[in-house]
Amino acid sequence: MEPAAIPTVFMGTPEFAVPALRTLAELGMPVKAVFTQPDRPKGRGQVLTPPPVKVLAAELGIPVLQPVKLRDPEMVAKLKAIAPDLVVVAAYGQILPKSVLEIPRFGCINVHASLLPRFRGASPINKAIMEGERETGITTMLMDAGLDTGAMLVRKTTPIGFEETAGDLHDRLALLGGEALRETIHLLCRGELHPEPQNDAGSSYAPLLKKEDGLIDWSAPARRIHDQVRGLDPWPGAFTLWRGTPLKIFRTRPVADDRGGEPGMVAVVGEEGLLVFCGSDALLVREVQLPGRKRLPVAEFLHGRSFAVGELLGQ
DSSP states (O other), X not given: OOGGGSOEEEEEOSGGGHHHHHHHHHTTOOEEEEEOOOOEXXXXXXXXXXXXXXXXXXXXXXXXXXXXXXTSHHHHHHHHHHOOSEEEEESOSSOOOHHHHTSSTTOEEEEESSSTTTTEESOHHHHHHHTTOSEEEEEEEEOOSSSSOSEEEEEEEEEOOTTOOHHHHHHHHHHHXXXXXXXXXXXXXXXXXXXXXXXXXXXXXXXXXXXXXGBOOTTSBHHHHHHHHHHTTTTTOEEEEETTEEEEEEEEEEEOOOSOOOTTBEEEEETTEEEEEXXXXXXXXXXXXXXXXXXXXXHHHTTTOOOOTTOBSOO
């Protein structure tokens, strides 16, 4: 069987999903329709903006559907009428109901941004960094009614750099997702897919991020705060309070320091950044941002402002 013989529907929404859709097009698969989230207001002007997947689908000449709820009987009926043999999902943003999962004869294949069963859920890229993981990857899986609990098909691993942010890793994993999907389709066409059940005992969950997740606890070890900062960059951003004002923190580096200063206390103010005591060791903060302002290197931020050695962050 050739990829061109598999009528397919694609479901995805953000930039992460774009390489997966492009892969299907490059394989010559007949993508009969793309399901994506509705257009949303974006930016300061709140301009109604189409999802990246919709933009690519338009370029490829693929019909687009944007249901508010995929489980609506009308939407399920439309999908049945399309009669896909395969549904490919990548960061769609909606849970597929059983009525949808049962439609394609080859099932629904999901491109997930973690090494399952680790980090099931909405924020696997962020969570892997925040938990200090040294590697992550992509898992394609055969979807079932659970949340990222389906049998695994193809896994591809990649190291996580010590200073790599969630934004950096997102872009690499999006491309890796396209590669994993390509391999998965080739195995499917050759009849060589061997679904492997997940070990639930080794599972963990990566819930949807909230702004509150960014609040820094300076009593934590410097390395853990460093991972929090990287894992929440670019959104929602790790932050502390500086003289009562929220101050976002970016581009950090843990520094060995056994002086035992009070957590959150500024130890050094210099051109390289701010050195802040933590629960153990210290954290060099190299970039900051005030509400409504640009991200700035600390050296630029200090033009017209001052940090006092000894003042406490987080109060």
